[in-house]
Amino acid sequence: MNTISIVLLLWCIVISCWYGAAPTSAASAPIAKPNCTTHCGDVAIPYPFGIGPNKDCYFDEWFQIECRHTNYTTSANYSRQAPFLKRVNLELLSIYPFKDGRQSVQVKNPITFFSCEGKETRQPQNLTGSPFIYSQTDNIFIAVSCGLSATLTSDHGTVAECGSICRNNTNSNFRNCLGGIDCCRRILPITWDRRKHSSAFSIEIQYSNSSTSDPMGDCNYAFLVEEKWLLINLSNVRDVKHMDNVPVVLDWILIAHDYGERFRENPDLTGNHSTPLCTRNWTSWGDWATMICACQSGMEGNPYLLQPCQGLGSGVGLLLLLIGAWWVHKIVKKRKTIAREKMFFKRNGGLLVEQQLSSGKVNVDKIKLFNSKELEKSTNNFSIDRILGHGGQGTVYKGMLADGRIVAVKKSKMVDKSMLSEFINEVVILSQINHRNVVQIMGCCLETEVPLLVYEFIPNGTLSQYIQEQIEEFPLTWDMRLQIATEIAGALSYLHSAASFPIYHRDIKSANILLDEKYRAKIADFGTSRSISIDQTHLTTCVHGTFGYLDPEYFQSSQFTEKSDVYSFGVVLVELLTGQKPISAVTWSQEKEYRSLATYFITSTQEDRLFNIVDARVLKEGSEAEIQVVANLARRCLNLNGRNRPAMREVTSELEAVQMSRKPSISADQQNSEGVDFVEDDSVGHWDVESLSEVSASY
Numbered sequence: 001m002n003t004i005s006i007v008l009l010l011w012c013i014v015i016s017c018w019y020g021a022a023p024t025s026a027a028s029a030p031i032a033k034p035n036c037t038t039h040c041g042d043v044a045i046p047y048p049f050g051i052g053p054n055k056d057c058y059f060d061e062w063f064q065i066e067c068r069h070t071n072y073t074t075s076a077n078y079s080r081q082a083p084f085l086k087r088v089n090l091e092l093l094s095i096y097p098f099k100d101g102r103q104s105v106q107v108k109n110p111i112t113f114f115s116c117e118g119k120e121t122r123q124p125q126n127l128t129g130s131p132f133i134y135s136q137t138d139n140i141f142i143a144v145s146c147g148l149s150a151t152l153t154s155d156h157g158t159v160a161e162c163g164s165i166c167r168n169n170t171n172s173n174f175r176n177c178l179g180g181i182d183c184c185r186r187i188l189p190i191t192w193d194r195r196k197h198s199s200a201f202s203i204e205i206q207y208s209n210s211s212t213s214d215p216m217g218d219c220n221y222a223f224l225v226e227e228k229w230l231l232i233n234l235s236n237v238r239d240v241k242h243m244d245n246v247p248v249v250l251d252w253i254l255i256a257h258d259y260g261e262r263f264r265e266n267p268d269l270t271g272n273h274s275t276p277l278c279t280r281n282w283t284s285w286g287d288w289a290t291m292i293c294a295c296q297s298g299m300e301g302n303p304y305l306l307q308p309c310q311g312l313g314s315g316v317g318l319l320l321l322l323i324g325a326w327w328v329h330k331i332v333k334k335r336k337t338i339a340r341e342k343m344f345f346k347r348n349g350g351l352l353v354e355q356q357l358s359s360g361k362v363n364v365d366k367i368k369l370f371n372s373k374e375l376e377k378s379t380n381n382f383s384i385d386r387i388l389g390h391g392g393q394g395t396v397y398k399g400m401l402a403d404g405r406i407v408a409v410k411k412s413k414m415v416d417k418s419m420l421s422e423f424i425n426e427v428v429i430l431s432q433i434n435h436r437n438v439v440q441i442m443g444c445c446l447e448t449e450v451p452l453l454v455y456e457f458i459p460n461g462t463l464s465q466y467i468q469e470q471i472e473e474f475p476l477t478w479d480m481r482l483q484i485a486t487e488i489a490g491a492l493s494y495l496h497s498a499a500s501f502p503i504y505h506r507d508i509k510s511a512n513i514l515l516d517e518k519y520r521a522k523i524a525d526f527g528t529s530r531s532i533s534i535d536q537t538h539l540t541t542c543v544h545g546t547f548g549y550l551d552p553e554y555f556q557s558s559q560f561t562e563k564s565d566v567y568s569f570g571v572v573l574v575e576l577l578t579g580q581k582p583i584s585a586v587t588w589s590q591e592k593e594y595r596s597l598a599t600y601f602i603t604s605t606q607e608d609r610l611f612n613i614v615d616a617r618v619l620k621e622g623s624e625a626e627i628q629v630v631a632n633l634a635r636r637c638l639n640l641n642g643r644n645r646p647a648m649r650e651v652t653s654e655l656e657a658v659q660m661s662r663k664p665s666i667s668a669d670q671q672n673s674e675g676v677d678f679v680e681d682d683s684v685g686h687w688d689v690e691s692l693s694e695v696s697a698s699y
Contacts, residue, residue, distance in 0.1 A: 029300070029301040029302065029307075029309070029310050030302065030305060030307070031044060031045075031046040031047070031302050031305075032045060032046060032047050032050060032057065032302075032305075033047055033050070033056060033057055033305065035054070036050055036051065036054065036056075036057035037050075037051040037057070037067075040065060040067035040081055040082070040083035040092075041067070041080055041081040041082055041083065043082075043083050043092060043093070043094060043095070044095065045065050045083065045095065046095060046098070046302050046304075047059070047302060047304050047305055048060075048063045048254060048304050049063045049064075049065055049095060050063065050064065050065060051064075051065045051066075051067055051083075052064055052065075052066070052086075059254060059304075060255075061086075061087055062085075062087050062088075062130050062131050062132070063085075063131075064085075064086045064087065065083045065084065065085065065086065065092065066083070066084045066086040067081050067082075067083055067084075068081070068082055068083075068084055069081060069082075070082040070091075085105075085107065085132075087130065088125060088127060088130055088132065089125075090107040090108060090109065090125055091107060091108040091245075092105060092106075092107055093105075093106040093107060093108060093247055094106040098293075098294065098295075098302065098303060098304070099300070103251060103252050103253065103254075103292070104135060104138070104249050104250065104251050104252070105132075105249070105250050105252065106226065106229075106247050106248070106249055106250075107247070107248060107250055108245040108246070108247060108248075109124055109125060109223070109224060109225075109245060109246065109247070109248040110122035110123070110124065110125070110223075110244065110245055111221050111222075111223040111240060111243060111244060111245060111246060112124070112203040112221060112222050112223060113219065113220075113221045114205050114219075114220045114221065114222075115219060115220065116219035116220070116221060116241070117219070119219075119221075119244075123201070123202050123203060124200075124201040124202075124203070124223075124224055124248075126199070126200040127199040127200060127250070128155065128199050128200050129199075130199065131252050131253050131254065131255055132199065132250040132251070132252050133198060133199045133250065133251050133252075134188075134198050134199070134201065134224065134248065134249075134250060134251075135248075135249040135250060135251045136188045136189070136190045136191070136198075137188075137190065138226050138227065138228065138248075138249035139188060139224050139225065139226055139227065139248050139249055140185055140186065140187050140188065140224070140225060140227045140230070141159075141160040141162070141185065141186045141187075141188065141222070141223075141224055142177060142183065142184075142185045142222060142223055142224075142225060142230075142237060142240075143162060143164065143183060143184050143185075143205065143220075143221075143222035144182075144183045144220065144221055144222065144237050144238060144240065144241070145164065145182070145183070145205070145219075145220035145221070146164045146165060146166035146167070146181075146182045146183070147164065147165065147166050147207055148163065148164055148205050148206065148207050148220060149161065149162075149163045149205070149206045149207075150162055150163070150164075150184065150203065150204070150205050150206075150222045151203070151204045151205075151206075152186070152201055152202075152203055152222075152224070153201065153202050153203075153204070154198035154199075154200060154201050155198065155199065155200045156198065159188060159189065159198060159201070160186035160187075160188060160189070161186070162180065162184035162185065162186045163180060163184055164177075164180045164181065164182060164183055164184040165180055165181060165182075166182060167181045167182055177237060183237050183238075187227075201224065203222045203223075205220050205222060219241065221240065221241065223240065223246055224246075224248050225246040225247065225248060226246075226247045226248055226249050229246070229247045230246075233380065233385075234385075239385055242385065242387075243385060253290045253291075253292075254290060254291040254292070254293075254304075255290060255291075274296075274299060274308035274309050274310070274311075275296075275308060275309075276293050276294060276295050276296070276301070276303030276304075276306060276307075276308075276309055277293065277294055277295075277296060277303070278291060278292070278293040278303070278306075279291070279292055279293075293306075295309035296309065298311060299311060341372070341447035342447075344446065344447050344448055344449060345446045345447050348446040348447075348448075348450070348451040350446045367427065367431050367441065367443050367444065368442060368443030368454075369443060369444065369445065369446070370443050370444065370445040370452070370454055371445065371447065372445055372447050372448045372452075374401070374402070374445075375399065375409055375445055375448075375452055375454070377402075378399030378400050378401050378402075378407065378409070379397040379398070379399040379409055382397055382409075382411060383397075386398045386399065388408060389462075394410045394411050394412040394450075394453075395410070395411050396408050396409065396410050396411075397409045397410075397411065398457065399454075406457040406459075407442060407454050407455065407456065407457050408454070408455045408456070408457045408458065409452055409453070409454055409455075410452065410453040410454075410455065411450055411452055412450045412451045412452070412453070427441065427444055427453065429503060429526045430526055432501065432503070433495070433503070435491055435494050435495075436520070437487045437488065437490060437491035437520065437521055437522055437523060438491050438494075438495075438522060438523050439455050439456060439458060439514060439522045439523065439524040440455065440456045441453065441454070441455055442454045442455060442456060455524075458514035458515065458516050458522055458524070459516065459517050460514070460515040460516060460517065460519060461514070461515060462510065462511050462512070462513060462514055462515070463484065463510040463511075463513040463514070463515060463521065463572075464509070464510035464511040464513075464575075466515070467510055467575050467576065467579055468510075468575075468579070468580075468581055474519075475617060476576075476617070477617065477621055478617065478618050478621035478622040478626075479621070479662065480519060481576040481577075481618065482626075482630075482655065482658060482659050482662070483520075483521075483659065484513070484515075484519075484520075484521045484576065485572070485573055485576055485630070485655055486652065486655040486656055486659060487520060487521040488508075488513060488521050488523065488569065488572065489569065489648055489651045489652040489655055490652045491521075491522075491523050492505065492508070492523070492565055492566075492569060492648040493647075493648035493649040493651070493652045495565075496562045496565070496647070496648050496649075497647075497648075497649060502562065504560055504561075504562060504564070504565055505523065505526065505565050505568075506560060506564070506565070507525060507546060507549075507568075508523070508549065508565055508568035508569055508572065509546050509548075509549045509568065509571070509572065509582070510572050510575050510582075511546075512524050512525040513572070546582075547582075547583060548571065548581075548582030548583040548596060548597065548598075549567075549568040549571045549572075549582055550568075551563070551564035551567040551568065551642070552567075552640060553567075553640065553641070553642045554567075561642055562647070562648070563642035563643070563645045563647075564642065565648070566637050566642075566645045566646065566647070566648060566651070567637060567638060567642070567645065569637055569648070569651070570598070570634050570635075570636075570637025570638040570645075571597065571598050571638070573630065573633065573634040573637065574597055574598065574601045574634050574638075575597065577601075577614055577615065577618060577627070577630060577631060577634065578597070578601065578613050578614060578615055579615035579617075579618075580597055580600075580613070581597065582596070582597045582598070583595070583596060583597065584597065598638050600613070601613065601631075601634070601635070601638070602635060602638060605631060605635055610627075610628070610631055611624075611627070614627060614631075626658055626661065626662070629654070629658055630655070630658060633646070633651060633654050633655070637651065
């Protein structure tokens with residue numbers, strides 16, 4: 001039976017159920033007044049809230065909703081409609097149902113940052129004079145940093161205060177905050193006197209110990225947040241640093257200045273249980289009343305419309321009607337989903353992957369085909385809060401699989417078939433690699449609009465962050481730099497000569513080198529890599545790479561060899577030695593120019609100025625002989641003539657020898673007894689950065 005036949009059959013069932021249920025079914029309960037908009041985006045807007053400009057659609061100006069177009073910048077820019085409480089200018093996330101006397105809304109409220117680069121210090125929104133107050137039962141106060149005292153003050157005095165101590169724990173969960181370790185939290189005190197409820201807050205932070213080392217640097221922040229949202233959506237309170245707002249709950253009351261005209265106090269003398277009950281409470285400080293309306297027990301609806309509430313059950317006929325409609329919807333939706341997934345699978349190169357699988361080029365044991373729902377759940381629907389970074393071919397998200405494993409999910413940003421081969425190429429290349437210093441692929445998903453790759457999660461960021469940003473909490477020692485350089489060289493040597501097919505990475509740079517939990521190096525981002533047959537010596541391709549790391553010989557000839565990877569590695573080695581960026585802006589005679597680190601390094605060594613450009617920590621911890629050996633190796637890697645560059649296995653051996661020389665069994669006198677002079681080689685030459693002016697900064 002085809003889809004159309006199923007739909008027609010079920011539709012007949014639905015119609016018969018409808019007529020059978022007609023005597024006992026009630027019309028769908030309205031949520032807004034007639035001719036008034038009921039939704040903004042995906043948020044329902046029940047009266048007394050309402051969307052203008054018709055003033056009859058909302059109770060008063062405090063409940064007026066403005067539907068705005070809001071732009072979000074992620075891997076793909078998009079716009080959506082979002083409701084705002086116009087008078088207090090807060091984005092409305094949800095209006096909770098009018099049940100059990102609850103009258104609350106969920107809104108976005110700013111995080112208060114202190115001394116955070118790129119973040120302004122904003123206090124919680126002042127709600128004075130409005131019918132809204134901060135919920136005492138739903139919200140909690142959180143402060144993130146250590147060695148501090150955080151205070152939440154309202155218009156009635158100090159509301160909450162907490163302090164924290166430093167344990168340098170970068171993964172602060174809520175149990176740590178409760179104990180005051182690297183963060184702290186407090187619940188809000190409850191008072192039943194509404195006149196003492198808080199509508200305005202201010203947050204202050206003071207350091208209790210100025211000498212304490214804060215693992216987050218100088219950035220400290222505190223905020224009010226809905227406790228339920230925090231527990232469900234965040235495992236680490238430090239993730240809030242990358243956000244601007246968090247949800248809070250506001251309670252509200254209806255202030256009936258013209259009580260007699262709008263509402264009546266209804267004791268339900270008629271005995272009709274569908275009639276909503278409205279009760280008033282005259283204030284002791286003004287000639288006005290607060291009003292609460294509610295449906296009676298067992299009934300539901302919008303009591304503020306003063307229309308009959310409905311029973312929770314409307315008979316067997318209505319139940320069958322809903323089941324039939326749901327059944328039709330589910331079958332049609334499932335068939336559409338299957339057809340859509342097949343279309344995406346084909347468009348995203350599924351047939352090409354199957355071809356690679358059948359040819360034996362893909363290691364089937366290493367590649368799992370994930371389904372889209374599994375990865376959506378693991379990344380919280382690819383929330384912007386889960387973004388780890390942006391790679392050359394897409395955006396990377398942090399995810400947690402159902403078995404508890406933490407993974408990195410790359411969402412490709414390709415939109416045309418011209419980039420499809422690069423995505424499939426990364427799957428093929430990574431499935432062939434088994435090396436401890438290369439990021440391991442776990443699988444992929446092709447049934448989504450854009451293809452997804454799943455990798456092992458590498459927690460400690462990129463090498464470029466540690467080199468260029470000079471992270472004080474974990475500085476790169478000379479021993480660590482040697483270890484990282486040796487590990488990268490070893491991985492490249494494996495790719496070039498020990499893998500089943502020689503593999504050229506083609507985009508070696510410090511931003512593509514990740515550091516794991518033990519700060520071991522792992523090479524990532526194989527989107528532009530290529531494997532070749534053993535008898536091939538080079539690839540002729542369109543130029544790919546990153547400005548500053550690009551082999552000048554490859555740029556001129558479009559022929560990529562294993563020595564092109566060697567050149568790029570040489571730039572990384574110079575970065576480790578100097579702590580400088582591969583391309584930097586310098587000002588000469590009030591004109592800005594861009595300087596290549598490779599050229600600057602070669603010129604400095606030729607002019608005997610090596611130790612003027614070496615990083616201060618390297619000078620302090622490394623011997624002169626060791627630094628000269630590594631610098632001489634980097635200079636050879638940067639030779640303009642690829643044939644004169646060493647192979648990666650030779651580079652690995654020399655770096656391992658330097659590491660061995662630093663072992664305690666060899667005395668310091670032996671290490672420093674001999675200097676190593678640079679070999680003069682006129683063929684090294686200079687690479688003029690201006691000749692690359694036609695090239696984009698990255699490819």
